[in-house]
Amino acid sequence: MKVRVAILCCFFLISSFCSIAQHFRAGAAVRLITPDPLLPVSGGIGTPKKATEKNGELYVRVLVLEKGPVRVAIVNIDNLGWPAALGNKSRKLIKGIAPENVLIGATHTHSGPDAYGFPNEKGESFADLAYLDQCVNKIADAVNEAVGKLEDASLKIAVGEAKGKIAYNYYADQLYDPRCGVIQAIATSGANKGKPLATLVNYAIHPEVIGSGRGILSPDLCGPLYDRIESQGGGVAVFMNGAQGGMVTADNRLENGKEANDWNECKRIGELLADEALRIVNTAALQENPDLYCTSRKIEFPVDSEIMRYILQKSPIKIEMAGDNMVATQLNLLNIGTAQVLTVPGEALPNIGFYVKRNMNTKQPFLFGLTNDAFGYMLTKVDFNSFKRYDYVSRTSLGEKTGDIYIEQALKLIKESPKPAVIK
Numbered sequence: 001m002k003v004r005v006a007i008l009c010c011f012f013l014i015s016s017f018c019s020i021a022q023h024f025r026a027g028a029a030v031r032l033i034t035p036d037p038l039l040p041v042s043g044g045i046g047t048p049k050k051a052t053e054k055n056g057e058l059y060v061r062v063l064v065l066e067k068g069p070v071r072v073a074i075v076n077i078d079n080l081g082w083p084a085a086l087g088n089k090s091r092k093l094i095k096g097i098a099p100e101n102v103l104i105g106a107t108h109t110h111s112g113p114d115a116y117g118f119p120n121e122k123g124e125s126f127a128d129l130a131y132l133d134q135c136v137n138k139i140a141d142a143v144n145e146a147v148g149k150l151e152d153a154s155l156k157i158a159v160g161e162a163k164g165k166i167a168y169n170y171y172a173d174q175l176y177d178p179r180c181g182v183i184q185a186i187a188t189s190g191a192n193k194g195k196p197l198a199t200l201v202n203y204a205i206h207p208e209v210i211g212s213g214r215g216i217l218s219p220d221l222c223g224p225l226y227d228r229i230e231s232q233g234g235g236v237a238v239f240m241n242g243a244q245g246g247m248v249t250a251d252n253r254l255e256n257g258k259e260a261n262d263w264n265e266c267k268r269i270g271e272l273l274a275d276e277a278l279r280i281v282n283t284a285a286l287q288e289n290p291d292l293y294c295t296s297r298k299i300e301f302p303v304d305s306e307i308m309r310y311i312l313q314k315s316p317i318k319i320e321m322a323g324d325n326m327v328a329t330q331l332n333l334l335n336i337g338t339a340q341v342l343t344v345p346g347e348a349l350p351n352i353g354f355y356v357k358r359n360m361n362t363k364q365p366f367l368f369g370l371t372n373d374a375f376g377y378m379l380t381k382v383d384f385n386s387f388k389r390y391d392y393v394s395r396t397s398l399g400e401k402t403g404d405i406y407i408e409q410a411l412k413l414i415k416e417s418p419k420p421a422v423i424k
Contacts (some may be wrong), residue, residue: 022068024289026185027149028198028236031060031138033078034217035113035131042080043110043212045307045396047120048127052215055263056223058112060139061238063185063198064097064146065336067292071097072334073143074200074368075104076238077135078219079112081374084329085317086115086136093140096147100296103332103343104139105240105371110208111218119314129316153197155337156184158284159364162276166269167205169350170247171389176350177204177243177357180273181366182281183336184234188288199234201225201277202366204242204353206249209266218263221250224270232278241369243344243353245377246393285424290337295417299409300328301375304399308376327398329373331406333413335420341366342410345373349393352378352403356410361419378403 034057040048058078065072073094082104091099106115115135117127162180169175181202187193207220219226222239229237250269252260300322303309312319312327322328334341340362344353348369357365377393384390384400394400 023152024154024292025066025150026153026197027064027146027151029062029142029145029149030236031142032057033060033135033138034058035128038217039113039128039131040126041111041212041217042114042116042118043208044080045118045311048114049212050215051217055210055216055218055266058217058219059226060135060142061236062142062146063200063236063238064143064150065292066150070292070294071101072292072294073097073102073146074238074240075102075139075143076240077104077106077139078109078222079106079115080108080110081370082106082115083317083319084373085319086132087372089136090139093137094143097143100330101294102143103368103371105368106374107219107222107239108207108241108244108370109218109220109222110206110212111210111216111220115317116311117315117317118311123314125314125316127316151190151192152188153185154188155287155290156186156281156284157287157337157339157364158182158281160280162203162273162280164272164276165251166273167248168251170249176248177353180277180280181339181364182277183339184281186286196233196235198236198238199229199277199281200238200240201273202240202242202368203273204244204248204350204369206244206247209250209252209261209269210263211261218266221266221270221273224267225274228271228274229278234278240371242367243348243350243369245347246349246379246390248350287337291335291421293335293418294332295413296330296332297409297413298328299331299405300326301398301402301405302326304401305395305397307395308398327375329375331409331413332372333417335418338362338421338423339364339366340420341368342413343371344369344378344406346370346375346378346402348378348403348406349383352380352407356407359411360414363423375402378406380404380407
C-alpha cells in the first residue's frame with residue numbers, strides 16, 4: 001500500500017511539474033540607444049547627414065515568449081535596418097534562446113545612425129562602429145533581462161483595419177495594407193495579474209515624417225506610438241514593420257499639396273496608430289496558455305544589382321555571403337496562439353505582402369518586415385523595372401528574382417509547418 005501511495009505521489013508531482021513547465025510565459029525589456037553625443041543620421045544610400053538636435057529617443061525593445069521547450073525573442077530597434085552581421089553578434093551573447101529563435105527587426109526610421117556602413121563613391125564609410133557595438137550589447141542585455149522576467153501570461157491577438165489618416169502609397173494611394181496586427185501579453189499571476197506586460201503592433205509604414213535631411217535624430221512616429229501605448233497601460237510597446245515597400249509611407253499630406261514633416265506630425269500619426277492598435281485588440285478574446293511554435297530556414301538571393309554589390313563589398317559591416325554574388329539570410333515562421341508570423345528580410349512591396357498573407361494558415365497573419373536582414377526593396381520579376389515609378393525601388397533592390405524567391409520559400413515554410421490554433 002505504501003509503495004502504491006509513493007508511486008501515486010510521484011506521478012502527481014511529475015504531472016504538476018510538467019504542467020507548470022508547459023505554461024505560456026512572457027517577458028519584456030527596453031534599452032535606450034540614443035547616441036550621446038548625437039551621430040549623423042542615415043535615410044539610405046549616401047553619406048549620413050550631421051545631426052544637430054533630436055526629437056524623441058531611440059530604443060531597443062524586446063518581447064520574449066516561452067511555452068515548454070520553445071523560447072522566442074522578438075526584438076525591434078529604432079534604425080533604418082539591422083543587418084544579420086550585427087544581429088548575429090547579439091545572438092552569441094544571448095543566453096537560453098537558440099540563435100535562430102531570435103528575431104531582430106528594424107523599425108525603419110529614416111532618422112537614425114547608419115547601421116549599414118554605406119560606402120561613398122570613394123569606398124569610404126562613416127558608420128560609427130563603436131556605437132553599433134554598443135547597440136549589439138544592449139540588444140543582448142535587453143533579451144537576457146526579458147528572459148529573467150518571464151512570467152505566466154495569456155494573449156490577446158487581433159487583426160483589423162487601422163482607421164484614420166495614417167499611411168498611404170506614395171506611388172498609388174490605395175495600394176497598401178490598412179490592416180494592423182496586435183499581440184498583447186497579459187500577466188496571469190503575481191503583482192501584475194490582469195495587466196498587459198507588452199503590446200506588439202505590426203503595421204506597414206515608412207517612419208519618415210521627419211526624414212534624414214533635416215539634421216534631426218529621431219525614432220520618428222514610432223516614438224509617440226511607444227509613449228501612447230505605455231501611457232495607456234499597454235506594457236512595453238514593440239513595433240514591427242510590415243510589407244511597406246514601393247512606397248507605403250506616412251500620410252503627412254496637407255491640403256495645400258505640401259507635407260507636414262515635424263515632431264507634431266510624428267505625434268499625430270504615432271498616437272493615432274497606437275490608439276487604433278489598442279482599439280483593435282481591446283475586444284479580442286483572451287487566449288489562455290496558448291501554443292508557441294518557431295521554425296527557421298536559410299534562404300539565398302542573387303545580388304544582380306551593381307549598387308547593392310558595391311555596398312556589400314565596401315561596407316565595414318561584413319554581410320554573410322553564399323558564394324559569388326549571393327547573399328544568405330534567415331526566414332522565420334512563428335505560430336503564436338491563433339496568429340501566424342513570417343519574417344521578411346527587406347522592404348517587400350504590398351502585393352507580395354497581400355499574397356503571402358492570403359496563403360498563411362490563419363485569419364490573423366503577421367509579416368515582420370526588415371527582420372533578420374534588410375536587403376533593400378523586394379519586387380517580383382513582373383514589377384521589376386516595369387514602370388518609371390519603380391525605377392528607384394528596382395535600382396535599390398538585390399534584383400528581379402528576390403521577390404519570387406521569397407514567395408516560393410515562404411510558401412514552402414507555411415506548407416511544412418503545423419497550423420496555428422483556430423480562432424473560436
